Amino acid sequence: MNTQYTRAVLALGSNLGERNDTLSEAVADLVDRPEVRLLVVSPVVQTKAVGGPAGQPDFLNMVISVETTLEPLELLRHCQAVENKHHRVREVHWGPRTLDVDIIVYGDLVSTDPALTLPHPRAAERAFVLYPWSLVEPAATLNGQRVGELAAKAADYPDLTPFDGFGDFDGMPTAGAV
Numbered sequence: 001m002n003t004q005y006t007r008a009v010l011a012l013g014s015n016l017g018e019r020n021d022t023l024s025e026a027v028a029d030l031v032d033r034p035e036v037r038l039l040v041v042s043p044v045v046q047t048k049a050v051g052g053p054a055g056q057p058d059f060l061n062m063v064i065s066v067e068t069t070l071e072p073l074e075l076l077r078h079c080q081a082v083e084n085k086h087h088r089v090r091e092v093h094w095g096p097r098t099l100d101v102d103i104i105v106y107g108d109l110v111s112t113d114p115a116l117t118l119p120h121p122r123a124a125e126r127a128f129v130l131y132p133w134s135l136v137e138p139a140a141t142l143n144g145q146r147v148g149e150l151a152a153k154a155a156d157y158p159d160l161t162p163f164d165g166f167g168d169f170d171g172m173p174t175a176g177a178v
Contacts, residue, residue, distance in 0.1 A: 005067040006107040007039070008075060009140075011120075011129045013100040015049060015059040020165065022086055022099055023062055029082045030101070031066065036078070039065040042132035044163040049096075050126060050156050056096050060163055061128040063104070065137060072106045076116050079103060104129060105142065119143065127154035 010030065014022045023044065031038040042063040049056035068075055079101040080088075086099040104120045111118040123129050124142050133140055134148035142150060151157055 002069045002071055005037070005069055006109075007065060007067050008106045009104040009133060009137075010064050010066060010079065011061065011100075011102045011104050011123070011133075012064065013059045013061045013128070014098055015057045016096050016098045019060040020044065020163070023060055026082055026086060026099055026101065027064055029085060030064070030079070033070075033078065035069045036075075037067045039067060040136045042136045045128060045132055046161045046163045047128040047156060048159045050128065052096075059128065061132060063129060063133040063136065072103070072109060072111065072116055072118065075106065076103060102129075104133070124150050125154055127151045127157035127160055130154060131157070131160055 012023050012026055014026075027038070027041060030036060044060050044062045047059050047061055049059060070078060083097075083099050083101055088097055088099050102120055102123075103116065103118065104123045106118050109118050119142055120129075124145070130142070130147045130151035134146070134151055138146075138148060140147045
């Protein structure tokens with residue numbers, strides 16, 4: 001068993017159901033284990049779906065930074081267990097989902113393992129990961145570049161909007177929304 005803590009960055013997204021509640025509950029579930037300690041939580045941003053079938057509801061996305069004694073594949077299994085707890089279904093590649101949890105980085109580990117490629121192979125192109133990360137860790141780098149600079153270059157950057165707490169059910173306004 002690993003007794004050293006390693007810093008990891010996890011990206012969370014949801015575009016089905018009570019998205020904001022799902023993200024909040026997922027953060028609590030991810031750090032419920034004593035082997036995972038929460039360091040920082042980013043603000044939530046709303047984005048259009050990137051890839052996958054057309055016509056999907058908008059996503060809410062956020063990033064958390066944790067330190068963990070779990071090995072990378074153990075952390076992946078833990079993330080997938082949290083996804084499953086929130087009724088994640090994997091029927092359509094990049095399709096709508098109640099919860100998606102991705103490991104973006106695990107310390108300085110570089111891995112080409114098909115089960116867990118690190119750093120996440122598409123993170124450097126996704127403002128919905130990079131921008132929230134840059135807000136809480138402005139000096140963070142990915143592949144040698146600051147995450148904020150990468151976010152600004154990403155194709156989905158213009159579609160990012162801060163999440164105001166309304167429109168929380170499948171991207172549609174709910175009671176109290178103006």
